[in-house]
Amino acid sequence: MQILRFERNGKARLGVREGDEVVDLNAVVSNLPTDVCEVLRQGPATMQAVRDAATSASRAAHIPAAGLKLLPPAATPGKVICLGLNYVDHAAEAGRTRPDYPIVFFRGASSFVADGQPIVRPNCSDKLDYEGELVAFVSRRARHISREDALSVIGGYSVFNDASIRDYQTRTSQWTVGKNFDGTGGFGPAFVAADRLPPGAAGLKIETRLNGQKVQSANTSDMVFNVAETVVILSECMTLEPGDLLVMGTPGGVGAARNPQLFMKPGDVCEVEIEAVGLLRNPIVQEGHA
Secondary structure (H helix, E strand, O other): OEEEEEEEOOEEEEEEEEOOEEEEHHHHOOOOOOOHHHHHHHOHHHHHHHHHHHHHOOHHHEEEOOOOEEEOOOOOOOOEEEEEOOEHHHHHHOOOOOOOOOEEEEOOHHHEEEOOOOEEEOOOOOOEEOOEEEEEEEOOOEOOOOOOOHHHHEEEEEEEEEOEEHHHHOOOOOOOHHHOOOOOEEEEEEEEEHHHOOHHHOOOEEEEEEOOEEEEEEEHHHEOOOHHHHHHHHHOOOOEOOOOEEEOOOOOOOHHHOOOOOOEOOOOEEEEEEOOOEEEEEEEEEOOOO
16 A cells, blocks of 8 residues: 655645555545554554545545645654664765664654655755665554564655755764755655565665666665664664654765765756655755745
8 A cells, every 4th residue: 555645725635546546535534634644643543544445435536646746755753763874885885884783863854855846955065965765654652672573663664865965964973964954855755554565675676866877776685774673773762653754774876975976966856766665756956946
């Protein structure tokens, strides 16, 4: 099941993708949430209501997918926890050794942009880099979770472009500023339920293309810390809650590590595709010209 957020008549809606159409769930059940994170917070009964609405929808609730203005799958996430250097090849190109413990930083939802919407290069920097990543959605509360139970905490997955302003990222020992410029977090197109994918979304091809040129290519099994291990480690120190997001790090091939360096510029198009999860596509625009 692929759940989308989209805008219709100026309002956010929740939908389920069915081929070339989307079922407008709020046209079937008016009081359903319009945010995947809120569906997860309300628990299994609401997720089942989403499934039931999708299967019982009349033809009137089906609308063409083409031309829909999509919104990021999560509007009100709790913690957005990101992993750095979580692929061995990316750690190597950054001049770092394989980490013994996850490198963790946070991103705010105010930076999110949906599939099809522009990623913004800020006026203060021309070092806008791409980072294709897998996102895991936490669906139940977890603290001190065991390895055996860790994946039961994850309700689904999506695609992310952790676009980074490299010179601001390296101005301090913490990466937060360079990872939180407005309009830099490409996210979508959909939430894909965990039961539609291999456990932990492992073994999936992940690829980033800039203007059609492949710039990153790897497999989600290449992560240093996979989804289950990340859940175990994070739940040692914090309570994971429904609606939290885990952004699982990027493979090698980022623009800052190339010679010559390759940064995104206005007029470019960046695509991040994860097998069975989706294709995220964002044009690049200059700040003030969106």
